[in-house]
Amino acid sequence: xxxxxxxxxxxxxxxxxxxxxxxxxxxxxxxxxxxxxxxxxxxxxxxxxxxxxxxxxxxxxxxxxxxxxxxxxxxxxxxxxxxxxxxxxxxxxxxxxxxxxxxxxxxxxxxxxxxxxxxxxxxxxxxxxxxxxxxxxxxxxxxxxxxxxxxxxxxxxxxxxxxxxxxxxxxxxxxxxxxxxxxxxxxxxxxxxxxxxxxxxxxxxxxxxxxxxxxxxxxxxxxxxxxxxxxxxxxxxxxxxxxxxxxxxxxxxxxxxxxxxxxxxxxxxxxxxxxxxxxxxxxxxxxxxxx
Amino acid sequence: xxxxxxxxxxxxxxxxxxxxxxxxxxxxxxxxxxxxxxxxxxxxxxxxxxxxxxxxxxxxxxxxxxxxxxxxxxxxxxxxxxxxxxxxxxxxxxxxxxxxxxxxxxxxxxxxxxxxxxxxxxxxxxxxxxxxxxxxxxxxxxxxxxxxxxxxxxxxxxxxxxxxxxxxxxxxxxxxxxxxxxxxxxxxxxxxxxxxxxxxxxxxxxxxxxxxxxxxxxxxxxxxxxxxxxxxxxxxxxxxxxxxxxxxxxxxxxxxxxxxxxxxxxxxxxxxxxxxxxxxxxxxxxxxxxx
DNA sequence: TTATTGTGTATCGTCTGACGATACTGTAAT
DNA sequence: ATTACAGTATCGTCAGACGATACACAATAA
Numbered sequence: 357x358x359x360x361x362x363x364x365x366x367x368x369x370x371x372x373x374x375x376x377x378x379x380x381x382x383x384x385x386x387x388x389x390x391x392x393x394x395x396x397x398x399x400x401x402x403x404x405x406x407x408x409x410x411x412x413x414x415x416x417x418x419x420x421x422x423x424x425x426x427x428x429x430x431x432x433x434x435x436x437x438x439x440x441x442x443x444x445x446x447x448x449x450x451x452x453x454x455x456x457x458x459x460x461x462x463x464x465x466x467x468x469x470x471x472x473x474x475x476x477x478x479x480x481x482x483x484x485x486x487x488x489x490x491x492x493x494x495x496x497x498x499x500x501x502x503x504x505x506x507x508x509x510x511x512x513x514x515x516x517x518x519x520x521x522x523x524x525x526x527x528x529x530x531x532x533x534x535x536x537x538x539x540x541x542x543x544x545x546x547x548x549x550x551x552x553x554x555x556x557x558x559x560x561x562x563x564x565x566x567x568x569x570x571x572x573x574x575x576x577x578x579x580x581x582x583x584x585x586x587x588x589x590x591x592x593x594x595x596x597x598x599x600x601x602x603x604x605x606x607x608x609x610x611x612x613x614x615x616x617x618x619x620x621x622x623x624x625x626x627x628x629x630x631x632x633x634x635x636x637x638x639x640x641x642x643x644x645x646x647x
Numbered sequence: 648x649x650x651x652x653x654x655x656x657x658x659x660x661x662x663x664x665x666x667x668x669x670x671x672x673x674x675x676x677x678x679x680x681x682x683x684x685x686x687x688x689x690x691x692x693x694x695x696x697x698x699x700x701x702x703x704x705x706x707x708x709x710x711x712x713x714x715x716x717x718x719x720x721x722x723x724x725x726x727x728x729x730x731x732x733x734x735x736x737x738x739x740x741x742x743x744x745x746x747x748x749x750x751x752x753x754x755x756x757x758x759x760x761x762x763x764x765x766x767x768x769x770x771x772x773x774x775x776x777x778x779x780x781x782x783x784x785x786x787x788x789x790x791x792x793x794x795x796x797x798x799x800x801x802x803x804x805x806x807x808x809x810x811x812x813x814x815x816x817x818x819x820x821x822x823x824x825x826x827x828x829x830x831x832x833x834x835x836x837x838x839x840x841x842x843x844x845x846x847x848x849x850x851x852x853x854x855x856x857x858x859x860x861x862x863x864x865x866x867x868x869x870x871x872x873x874x875x876x877x878x879x880x881x882x883x884x885x886x887x888x889x890x891x892x893x894x895x896x897x898x899x900x901x902x903x904x905x906x907x908x909x910x911x912x913x914x915x916x917x918x919x920x921x922x923x924x925x926x927x928x929x930x931x932x933x934x935x936x937x938x
Numbered sequence: 939t940t941a942t943t944g945t946g947t948a949t950c951g952t953c954t955g956a957c958g959a960t961a962c963t964g965t966a967a968t
Numbered sequence: 969a970t971t972a973c974a975g976t977a978t979c980g981t982c983a984g985a986c987g988a989t990a991c992a993c994a995a996t997a998a
Contacts, residue, residue: 402735402985404695404956409739413756415763423974436958439976444693448700454769455897458974462764464795465704467802470761471818472706473753478745480816488806504755511758512816515779515805525771525803526817527762606746693956695985714945727987730947749945749994 404441407433411441412450412462421459470527477502479603479612480511482643487514487614490639494616494632500603501530502612503541506557508532511612533557534567536588536600537613540640542573543580544602544610550577565590584637587629595620597628601640614640695732698724702732703741703753712750761818768793770894770903771802773934778805778905781930785907785923791894792821793903794832797848799823802903824848825858827879827891828904831931833864834871835893835901841868856881875928878920886911888919892931905931 414422414430422430428438442460445451449465474480483500491498491514501508507529532538533554542550554570567573580586586600600615616636618628705713705721713721719729733751736742740756765771774791782789782805792799798820823829824845833841845861858864871877877891891906907927909919 402695402699402731403983404693404985405699405732405735406739408693408696408699409736409741409756412760415767416759418763418767421767424976425973434958436960437956440693440956441696443976444696445700448697450700461767462760464764464793464800465700466757466760466764467793467800467818468707468820469703469753469757469818471816471820472709473755473757474816474818476706476709476712476752502755502758509755509758525762525765527758527760527765529759529762694954695956715947716944725987727989728985731985734947 407431407437407441408445411438411445412466415462421454421461423459427460474511474526477511479605479643483512483603483614486639486643487512490614490616490635493635496632497617498614499537499617500612500614501537503532503538503610504529506532506553508535508538508541508613530592531557531559533559533573534562534588534591535615536586536591536598536617537602537615538586538600539573539576539580539588540586540600540602540613540615541610543577543586544604547574550574562592563590563594565594567591583629583633585629585633585640587625589625590620597623597625599629599633599636601637602644603640604644614643698722698728698732699736702729702736703757706753712745712752714750718751765802765817768802770896770934774803774894774905777930777934778803781905781907781926784926787923788908789905790828790908791903791905792828794823794829794901795820797823797844799826799829799832799904821883822848822850824850824864825853825879825882826906827877827882827889827908828893828906829877829891830864830867830871830879831877831891831893831904832901834868834877835895835899838865841865853883854881854885856885858882874920874924876920876924876931878916880916881911888914888916890920890924890927892928893935894931895935905934 410431410433411427414427417430418426424438424442425435427433427442428435431438433441442451446453446460446463449463451460452463453459454461479502480500487498487500498514499510500512501510508531510526510528510530513526530538532541542553545553550573551570554573559568561568567576576586576588584601588598588600590596591598596617597620598615598617600613602610603612603614605611614636616632623631701722701724702718705718708721709717715729715733716726718724718733719726722729724732733742737744737751737754740754742751743754744750745752770793771791778789778791789805790801791803792801799822801817801819801821804817821829823832833844836844841864842861845864850859852859858867867877867879875892879889879891881887882889887908888911889906889908891904893901894903894905896902905927907923914922
């Protein structure tokens with residue numbers, strides 16, 4: 357239960373004699389001056405902000421409204437600080453109290469910020485018409501997601517007929533190593549980078565067919581490189597087949613992916629690929645900035 | 648260009664001799680101890696956090712990647728502070744640099760937070776299946792939005808065939824006074840509360856037919872109270888007709904709305920209402936917590 | 939060339955106001 | 969009663985945020 361906010365782990369302390377707090381906050385147990393060096397000697401690191409983000413991130417691990425103590429535990433911020441931070445964030449509308457149940461929830465203001473994020477991210481701007489066209493032609497579920505290290509973040513979703521719960525929400529994240537979109541992203545990277553990402557991934561399987569070894573992933577990557585698009589069968593859901601292509605940024609590195617998902621009850625893997633594969637690839641290319 | 652973050656305006660400073668900064672930051676020109684009283688004498692108000700939020704909110708007003716100075720201007724935070732805050736938020740992944748263009752953008756981490764927000768908000772949890780069913784039966788665009796004072800925030804969207812750009816993004820906000828969902832929310836409130844909200848709303852019209860007077864709004868509210876659902880014609884888009892019903896929370900006050908939008912090229916207002924009105928109302932009731 | 943204006947970055951003495959241990963209040967379950 | 973956990977409030981100390989100022993670099997114009 358000793359909750360430590362995950363994404364923080366890659367940050368290190370910067371200034372020499374301001375260590376104690378950050379070590380505690382960020383979850384780095386040994387302070388390595390070697391690694392700290394990589395940030396130069398930038399003195400700009402505000403404690404309160406880091407705590408605020410940690411508190412907000414605590415909700416990512418939650419399944420119900422959180423109490424102060426729970427926030428404190430999950431975020432790794434001490435109780436007194438959590439108290440102050442939560443109060444402040446409440447004044448600012450980033451956190452609200454759950455009316456009935458005792459507890460705190462993230463506020464609606466975060467949604468507005470997320471909107472800014474989507475609105476200002478270049479791919480998202482271009483993607484909308486392309487995705488709609490794709491959905492019109494295929495009548496299956498079409499998504500776009502952004503690549504974030506070991507995971508993909510769903511940015512836009514166009515659901516089709518049958519649909520399961522949380523799947524529909526913007527901001528949901530899935531691992532790259534066992535999704536069509538993720539594999540298509542990996543296929544654009546070097547083999548050692550893939551191995552690195554796989555090694556750092558959370559390998560909890562979603563279905564009995566979810567990949568568990570690097571070999572399986574590399575096999576899928578090789579197929580993807582030959583074929584031009586990725587195919588994932590029964591990776592996240594038992595009856596799902598998904599195809600994906602990477603979207604490339606200016607520097608020819610992937611920034612995200614678009615995917616198409618259907619039911620195995622309606623399509624075999626081969627049919628699905630044959631039917632929509634080239635269309636998907638074309639769409640992916642039209643969104644990529646590299647030329 | 649003296650940019651001041653809007654949503655902050657309702658907050659006031661709390662502690663007696665810590666005024667100066669906040670007045671500047673939050674944009675309250677006159678400090679009213681009467682109003683400050685409403686927060687008790689809670690001393691918990693952390694400056695850095697408020698700044699952080701202000702900086703992140705600056706992107707809501709942006710249409711392109713922002714430079715440090717622009718962030719400083721739009722958020723009302725001084726340049727030095729903006730510098731520190733931006734650096735910190737970058738370390739924390741809340742802000743990223745736009746690769747090509749010089750400038751900062753909100754980071755993907757915000758999307759993940761937004762997901763937590765949607766996932767933990769009770770209505771959103773229940774809404775998904777109901778909305779899908781509704782879309783299956785109507786084949787039109789179905790949305791759910793959350794009420795936030797003078798505006799509605801789109802939380803879930805299920806687009807249909809024809810669709811315009813930004814409309815598709817989660818977190819977009821629209822005024823309550825000129826949308827079907829908004830009117831349906833207003834219809835659940837007292838007349839003076841409606842007047843108050845209208846008075847504080849941004850009345851920039853979207854189309855030539857957008858409401859401009861309180862009378863028009865009250866007329867629509869009365870019709871909605873009789874009919875059971877709200878209808879808005881050509882309010883946001885020239886060819887759009889929308890219907891909405893409020894979703895009520897435990898205390899019988901609206902927390903949001905669900906809406907159905909179609910094209911006037913395909914439906915007349917009467918047809919649309921007659922065809923889907925009762926279905927929409929039923930869905931709305933099934934989502935409301937009040938019993 | 940030389941200004942000019944705009945980036946992003948770095949420095950530093952001052953003194954604010956965040957820190958966190960501790961304690962208080964209220965509620966619910968046992 | 970007892971325990972446990974909510975949320976709230978207090979207070980002396982001293983870490984470290986504050987913001988004015990200056991620097992480096994790039995892109996524009998004169």
